[in-house]
Amino acid sequence: MAEIRETVGDGKVLCALSGGVDSSVSAALTQRAIGANLTCIFVDHGLLRKGEVNQVMDVYGRKFNLDIRHVDASERFLSKLAGETDPEKKRKIVGAEFIAVFEEEAEKLKSEKGEFDFLLQGTIYPDIIESGTEGGASVKAHHNVGGLPEHMKLELLEPVRLLYKDQVREVGEALGLPSEIVWRQPFPGPGLCVRCLGEVDRAKLDILREADAVVREEIDAYNEAVFVETGVRNSEKSVWQYFAFLPGLLSTGVRDGARTFEQTIGVRAITSTNAMTADWARLPLEILEAISDRITGEVEGVSRVFYDITPKPPGTIEWE
Ligand code: XMP
Helix, strand or coil: CHHHHHHHCCCCEEEECCCCHHHHHHHHHHHHHHHHHEEEEEEECCCCCCCHHHHHHHHHHHHCCCEEEEEECHHHHHHHHCCCCCHHHHHHHHHHHHHHHHHHHHHHHHHHHCCCCEEECCCCHHHHHHHCCCCCCCCCCCCCCCCCCHHHCCEEECCCCCCCHHHHHHHHHHCCCCHHHHCCCCCCCCHHHHCECCCCCHHHHHHHHHHHHHHHHHHHHHHHHHHHHHCCCCCCCCCCEEEEEECCCEEEEEECCEEEEEEEEEEEEEECCCCCCEEECCCCHHHHHHHHHHHHHHCCCEEEEEECCCCECCCCCCCC
16 A cells, blocks of 8 residues: 555546455555545446446445546447457447546546546456567456556556465455355356347346346355355355356247247356366255246246356356
């Protein structure tokens, strides 16, 4: 915190908060160091999970007293995505729109807050290594490194850049961030866009959000039981990432004696340590049964559920 204070001085800091562990810990740390000179923008692209907007606003706005501005840009993102089926183009649309919304909001904030000097980012050590150092081989271009356009002329502030993920979590716990944030599973920046295969629309997203909430509830409870048993979060027995996806397949079903032709939901639950390789989670059958019964019983428009039993490689974690 002393280092942040020294670097920033009386300067003003802007942050794009996603609710992920790294950006959350960076924001909480910076807020403790410089208080009201930190402003966070939370861009809601309409591709978030059920309850996520309220959770982020509740934790940061109310509990942490952060100056966080929620921007509901879902209409904008969804109309830009309309008709697009190519996975890479969908990702690019979300990325470009995100930057456009962020820049516009930053511009609006200037009249209230004055010029911003720094951009706060939750870059962690593996992001820097994976993006390659000067003269070294670049493994992959990470979305956290060098994400915003140069012309914004903001200096980067990256308070957790020398930490590994588990160290970032330790800092988060020390700062009193709730465990659902500190132990949050990875969630892609483009959100449900990559889990709603083919064309994305509101109706499909609503189904996916409800089904995903069931998967998360059931596996959160399973992980909690593993934690109680082992005393370790993210142990080898825990499920590392878990979600529903919508492959866009309609299939025949029977409901109340009548034939239906409705959406199919896929469930992906994997064990991993770093997402480079992964295995499908050997979940107890009762958990899979509960997930299937609940999704077909509670989510309107779904009559079939399947479980993906493909390791990575050859299958990636996400489907798109
Ligand atoms: P894959 O599907 O490549 O995913 O096995 C590896 C990890 O990365 C996450 N992922 C993303 N994260 N933007 C992100 O911020 C993306 O476009 C993206 N695609 C995949 C994925 O959830 C998994 O943890």
